[in-house]
Amino acid sequence: MKQNRKIGFWILIGIACFLNILYLLGQTMALINYDFTVAIELQEPAKEITEVGVALNKGFGMGDTIFYIPLFVIGIIGLLKKTAYGLYAMSGALAITTYWPIVVLTTVYYAKGTPEWHFSDYTSYSILLTLIAIYGLWGLWYIFKYRTSLVHNP
Numbered sequence: 137m138k139q140n141r142k143i144g145f146w147i148l149i150g151i152a153c154f155l156n157i158l159y160l161l162g163q164t165m166a167l168i169n170y171d172f173t174v175a176i177e178l179q180e181p182a183k184e185i186t187e188v189g190v191a192l193n194k195g196f197g198m199g200d201t202i203f204y205i206p207l208f209v210i211g212i213i214g215l216l217k218k219t220a221y222g223l224y225a226m227s228g229a230l231a232i233t234t235y236w237p238i239v240v241l242t243t244v245y246y247a248k249g250t251p252e253w254h255f256s257d258y259t260s261y262s263i264l265l266t267l268i269a270i271y272g273l274w275g276l277w278y279i280f281k282y283r284t285s286l287v288h289n290p
Contacts, residue, residue, distance in 0.1 A: 142282070145215075148275050152212050152226070155233070155268070156205055163200040166193055184254045185247075192243070196236070204232050218288045227279055234272030237265035 162178030170190065173179035182190045208229040214222015244261060247253045279286065 144278050144282070145286070148226075148278055149212055149215065151271055152208055152229070152275075155271075156208050156212075159200050159205050159208075163197040164205070166197040167201060170194070180255060180257075184256070186252045189247070189253075189255075196240075204229065207232070215286060218286065220287050223279060223283060223287050227276065230272045230275040230279065232272075234269050234276065237269040237272075241265050 158178065161176065162173050166173045166179050170179060170193075174181045179193055180189065185193075207225050211222055211224075211226025211229045214220075214225055216222070241262060244255055244258065247255065248258070
C-alpha cells in the first residue's frame with residue numbers, strides 16, 4: 137500500500153533521526169566516556185562548566201538514554217507505521233524537545249559570571265538550542281494539525 141506523506145512528515149522524521157544520533161553520541165556516550173564527548177565537541181569540559189556542570193550533563197544523559205531517546209525512537213517507528221502509539225510517543229518526545237533547550241539556555245545564562253564558570257559559547261548555544269526548541273514546537277503543531285492523516289483509521 138502506497139502511503140502519500142507530505143514533505144513536513146519527512147522533515148519531522150529526518151530531524152528526529154538526526155537529533156537521536158546526536159543524543160546517542162553526546163548524551164549516552166557522556167555516561168560511558170565523557171572525555172570522548174568533549175573531544176567530539178558534544179559536551180563541554182569541566183574546566184569551562186565546573187564539575188557540577190558535568191554532573192548536570194550526565195544527569196541529562198541518563199534521562200535521555202533511559203527515557204527521551206526510546207520515546208523518540210518509538211515515535212519515529214510508530215509514525216512510519218502510522219500507529220496511534222507513534223503519534224503519542226512523538227508528541228511526548230517533541231514536548232521534551234521544546235522543554236530541555238529552554239532549561240539549558242536558562243541555566244547557562246544564570247551561571248554566567250559565577251565562580252569557576254568559564255563557558256563562552258553563548259551565541260552558538262543560543263542559536264542551536266533555539267532552533268531545537270522551534271523544531272519541537274513546530275513538530276507538536278504539525279502532529280496536531282495532521283493527526284488524522286498520520287495514523288491508520290481503525
